[in-house]
Amino acid sequence: MPAKTASFDPRNYSVVYEEMIESKESRECFRKYLTNTSLSDETILFLDELEYYKKEYDKSIAEIMEILKLENDTLNNSDSTSSITEFSRPTTFKKKSQLKKVTKQLRRITDKSNSIFNIYIKPSSEKELNIGHIQRELLGKHEKIQEKFENFTKLISEKETLGKSASSVSINDTESSNSSQEGSLDSNESNLYPLCSEIIELLDYQKLFNEVELTVHMDLKMDQFPRFVRSQFLLNFLKEKGENFTRTIAIDSSKGVNVDLRFKPNDLMDKTVSDNHIYFGFTLAEDTPDWKLIQDKKLYQSYCSKTPYVFSSSRLKGMQLFKSVMYLPYSFDDVWAMWVHGDNHIKFDPQAHTDYQLHKYVPPCEEGLKENSVDKPMYALQLLTSGLDYKLPFVKKRYFCMTGTTIKDPFNDMYMYVMHTGDFSQDELPRQENGIDAFALSYYIFYKMYDNMTRLVHVMYGDANFKYNSNLILEMFWKKRTKDIYTKMDKLMNELTEGGTKKLQLSDSVDDQCYDKAWRDNQKLYPNRSWYLEWSKSNREKRKSTVFKKE
Structure with missing residues (x-):
């Protein structure tokens, strides 16, 4: 049982949305509140699924990096340090097993993204999110991922059917032309590497789900959160958890709160808008x-x-x-x-x-x-x-x-x-x-x-x-x-x-x-x-x- 301070009163604390939503326990409390008050909980469940997807994506990318023996300096991604968006130097699948393992990881994260789309994004899905025009944009991205991945697996299937099993398969046209020991590549094999890179980039959670994540947070923060922080449900939860926990998600407002006004003294006297x-x-x-x-x-x-x-x-x-x-x-x-x-x-x-x-x-x-x-x-x-x-x-x-x-x-x-x-x-x-x-x-x-x-x-x-x-x-x-x-x-x-x-x-x-x-x-x-x-x-x-x- 958490230690409680005799003078602790959770009403003296103001819960901060960003801290609350990052805490597993308070986030679950928020979800239960939404369920108990007949409000929809699909937004919280979506955020949970997205967090899981991020971890699995990072894990798969780490596996692919290990398989291809890439160093971190071959990555070029300003938005996310965890994803591969461009291979900046020649790379080869030296064994058939490498291609097989990379394909397995791509299928793994593609399937997980499909799960999110099937449950939360597609029209009439089980827990469809109300995200307006973003839904159409996401569905377009999803269709492109499906198309690229199908092309990727199709090329591999055609390669296996033709029975081409060179001991070392180059995935870079330049290296292929300069290395006689690798042998010449047919057009199907030379397209594998660019497709692999493109699929990884399309599945990057920063680019795929960032916009919908921001929208979901905005709706939660403006609609359900104001009622939640003023509810007896949260008050009872904080009393049970105690002051130490409360301080991790809230600020003591008993002595006032500093609000960023962003205003200069003469802003209400100006004749323009800034x-x-x-x-x-x-x-x-x-x-x-x-x-x-x-x-x-x-x-x-x-x-x-x-x-x-x-x-x-x-x-x-x-x-x-x-x-x-x-x-x-x-x-x-x-x-x-x-x-x-x-x-x-x-x-x-x-x-x-x-x-x-x-x-x-x-x-x-x-x-x-x-x-x-x-x-x-x-x-x-x-x-x-x-x-x-x-x-x-x-x-x-x-x-x-x-x-x-x-x-x-x-x-x-x-x-x-x-x-x-x-x-x-x-x-x-x-x-x-x-x-x-x-x-x-x-x-x-x-x-x-x-x-x-x-x-x-x-x-x-x-x-x-x-x-x-x-x-x-x-x-x-x-x-x-x-x-x-x-x-x-x-x-x-x-x-x-x-x-x-x-x-x-x-x-x-x-x-x-x-x-x-x-x-x-x-x-x-x-x-x-x-x-x-x-x-x-x-x-x-x-x-x-x-x-x-x-x-």
């Missing part, structure tokens, strides 16, 4: 120890930050961040087509869009990569004014002068609309004078989950310049806002799609606020750029510097 604004959106979208759950419904949740943040000490008081996570049972493309049409915003969010007006649109330009000004921005700019009626007694409407942009990340089927207040004059962005200027940072992030489910994450930081700040009032306001937006958006989507039977056409939407135009213009300047992968890589590097005390 990489930091986009990266911060990903940070806020995921569940961190600083988020307190204040409303938990089946298809939407509300959160507020435990810590008040100050982005500009000269003009802003410390305020909480607020977040809504909503699950809309409609396709990703339909939800986006609805969002693009400006008039729809008044229907699902009249509170913030009654006085919403786009004053100017500025396309991005290459000069903006160095200058990043309103005239020459690095991202397309949507310059706008907006009003927000808090509907509180004796509280005037607040007005926001904002700059924003929209991106589409090619990696994870995601749109992000980010906007923040800027230090604009009345001449630059006119607004009504009977209200009060306020300051804010806001995100709307759309994720494609699967065919008929879209996740919407809405985050807001705001200083409405109240004479007093009441966290209780603001939490009540945010819970109501989350419920209202979800209810009205769901109703609107149901009407537009005629109960989910009609496909919305983006061409029918009037993009008067330039949401769609902005991401397309940004994509032209940054083709194939994934801000999510950049942010994810930066986070991994930061985690490497975090020390967890192991038992």
Whole structure:
């Protein structure tokens, strides 16, 4: 029985997803939680199978290296030190047994990859993952592996049928032509080595499964993990395991948590959008120890930050961040087509869009990569004014002068609309004078989950310049806002799609606020750029510097 400290309270600890998922015991606890709460556990089981595949792949590659007597310096793979992607010098199968052993190892890892595809990837498979467009890409890779391996075994079969049994078979055309003692090779035999190398490269888990692995982790972290870390199920598990174990997967948050804001003091006063604004959106979208759950419904949740943040000490008081996570049972493309049409915003969010007006649109330009000004921005700019009626007694409407942009990340089927207040004059962005200027940072992030489910994450930081700040009032306001937006958006989507039977056409939407135009213009300047992968890589590097005390 693990030793327990009398004062140990697991509620003082915040579990870190990356540490939890790497621990065999806590990972199994997570899987049991998913099963017990009627949530799907195929994602955890897939990760278990993938870990096994990685070990078996590395083992098979080590065997092949030994068989071919290759040194480590013959490997050329920047992504994985464990796989062979290119043989950089002439290599021969000196005995028939070598070819036979290599074939056995290739068949071994090919069969294991087939097992993963048959259970988790193929349509209508036993535990099919909801991975969107990645599924089609993976199936294409799988088909190519099957084709190459069949060709490889076919060439071997033809060789055996022809009865060619030279004492030393060269697998390199150059060596074959220069070495008379090896004898000349027929075309079938000379193709064996390139095929072997290509199959090994195609089976490399970094290239074959890396994208789906990242997607699965993202879905687990954003959907099931937030409920798991707040569950009595996990609390009981940590009480049983004790403080020493808890410290290996969690951090002590009883004295506060440091959150990487990625912001400079003047970021809410800037008139443009930078990489930091986009990266911060990903940070806020995921569940961190600083988020307190204040409303938990089946298809939407509300959160507020435990810590008040100050982005500009000269003009802003410390305020909480607020977040809504909503699950809309409609396709990703339909939800986006609805969002693009400006008039729809008044229907699902009249509170913030009654006085919403786009004053100017500025396309991005290459000069903006160095200058990043309103005239020459690095991202397309949507310059706008907006009003927000808090509907509180004796509280005037607040007005926001904002700059924003929209991106589409090619990696994870995601749109992000980010906007923040800027230090604009009345001449630059006119607004009504009977209200009060306020300051804010806001995100709307759309994720494609699967065919008929879209996740919407809405985050807001705001200083409405109240004479007093009441966290209780603001939490009540945010819970109501989350419920209202979800209810009205769901109703609107149901009407537009005629109960989910009609496909919305983006061409029918009037993009008067330039949401769609902005991401397309940004994509032209940054083709194939994934801000999510950049942010994810930066986070991994930061985690490497975090020390967890192991038992």
